[in-house]
Amino acid sequence: MRHFILYLAFAIAATLFIYFSFNPRIQRDIIYATAGSYFLWSLYHHYQVGDLHLSIIIEYLVFIVLALVVLSATFLFS
Amino acid sequence: MKQLWKLFFIPHEKNNHRAKILQPSFIGLFVALYLLNQSLIRSFTIIKPGVLGYSSEITIQKVFDQTNQMRQKNGLSALHYDSVLSRSATNKASDMFKYDYWAHNSPQGKTPWDFFKAEGYQYSIAGENLAKDFYDTDSMMKAWMNSPTHRENILNPKYQEIGIGVVNGILNGVKTTLVVQHFGAPLNGQVANDLPTGYLPPPSANAKVLSDVVNTAPVKTISPLQISQTVGAIMFIVIIGTLIIDAYYTFKNKTYRLAGSSAGHVGFLLLILFIVLASRQGVIF
Numbered sequence: 001m002r003h004f005i006l007y008l009a010f011a012i013a014a015t016l017f018i019y020f021s022f023n024p025r026i027q028r029d030i031i032y033a034t035a036g037s038y039f040l041w042s043l044y045h046h047y048q049v050g051d052l053h054l055s056i057i058i059e060y061l062v063f064i065v066l067a068l069v070v071l072s073a074t075f076l077f078s
Numbered sequence: 079m080k081q082l083w084k085l086f087f088i089p090h091e092k093n094n095h096r097a098k099i100l101q102p103s104f105i106g107l108f109v110a111l112y113l114l115n116q117s118l119i120r121s122f123t124i125i126k127p128g129v130l131g132y133s134s135e136i137t138i139q140k141v142f143d144q145t146n147q148m149r150q151k152n153g154l155s156a157l158h159y160d161s162v163l164s165r166s167a168t169n170k171a172s173d174m175f176k177y178d179y180w181a182h183n184s185p186q187g188k189t190p191w192d193f194f195k196a197e198g199y200q201y202s203i204a205g206e207n208l209a210k211d212f213y214d215t216d217s218m219m220k221a222w223m224n225s226p227t228h229r230e231n232i233l234n235p236k237y238q239e240i241g242i243g244v245v246n247g248i249l250n251g252v253k254t255t256l257v258v259q260h261f262g263a264p265l266n267g268q269v270a271n272d273l274p275t276g277y278l279p280p281p282s283a284n285a286k287v288l289s290d291v292v293n294t295a296p297v298k299t300i301s302p303l304q305i306s307q308t309v310g311a312i313m314f315i316v317i318i319g320t321l322i323i324d325a326y327y328t329f330k331n332k333t334y335r336l337a338g339s340s341a342g343h344v345g346f347l348l349l350i351l352f353i354v355l356a357s358r359q360g361v362i363f
Binding site: 003006007010013014017018021022023031034038041042045046051053055056058059060062063064065066067069070071073074 | 102105106108109112113116221224225226228303306307310313314336337338339341342343345346347348349350352353354356357362
């Protein structure tokens with residue numbers, strides 16, 4: 001169920017991203033909101049599972065940083 | 079080699095039951111490599127300006143035709159081509175290349191209206207649309223029509239005339255094509271009926287062939303966006319593939335370990351991959 005909600009949120013983010021294709025500022029906000037939501041979801045998910053540890057938090061942060069770095073560069077040149 | 083493959087992609091006891099590629103230190107390495115790649119692209123555009131760039135097949139004729147098609151689709155009258163406005167639009171594009179900026183107002187404080195005035199165009203109402211880095215007219219027009227403010231300019235019933243500038247040059251070290259639309263309604267109410275130099279009979283009832291400023295044939299160039307997209311996509315595909323392999327082995331061997339959700343990471347990275355691939359070249363302002 002938790003993963004279903006997450007995938008639903010990603011699908012909504014993708015739809016909004018296409019819908020606001022004319023406005024890079026809103027697109028950027030969608031990306032930041034999605035990344036932030038993903039991080040919050042990870043905290044909730046691992047808290048529920050019972051394995052919320054610093055190493056897991058770092059793992060999620062590193063994945064989010066990678067995504068944001070790649071997207072910033074893509075936006076810089078698009 | 080097989081051992082190395084196993085270490086990087088297959089979770090087992092030697093990599094603490096987590097593929098090496100998915101460990102935070104390795105993901106950090108991906109971030110560093112990507113940043114290095116971006117720095118190299120940026121440095122290259124400074125050292126060798128004009129080598130990387132966006133090719134374009136946009137012409138004034140196509141922009142003019144499609145603008146009027148959009149207006150007529152919406153029940154509006156076609157705009158008349160005006161050579162004075164065309165000069166102001168071309169001057170605006172040239173000014174952006176000369177002073178290396180991308181905005182309605184120049185760093186020297188020039189507004190779009192200064193370009194109209196410099197050519198002696200007296201207007202009761204005027205507007206400006208800008209676009210850069212687009213390959214074709216269709217996608218550029220689509221971007222303008224999707225943006226409420228640009229659409230408003232194209233479909234403004236008060237405008238009677240249009241001038242278009244399509245100029246190739248180097249902006250921020252990157253070869254590109256700038257497109258400027260200048261709209262206006264003359265103050266004296268007399269609408270121009272200019273025929274640009276090289277005018278040819280219209281191919282259709284509403285189209286004029288405009289050839290006073292013609293964009294040259296597209297030159298094959300590698301765009302910085304293409305490089306960034308390719309490198310980013312390869313990285314994400316490798317990581318997503320490894321996450322799937324990792325999830326498979328973890329499920330098969332029923333391994334318990336302290337790690338993030340592979341399904342969550344796959345979903346998140348698929349979304350990012352989609353965004354990277356969906357990003358199209360071309361910016362409007």
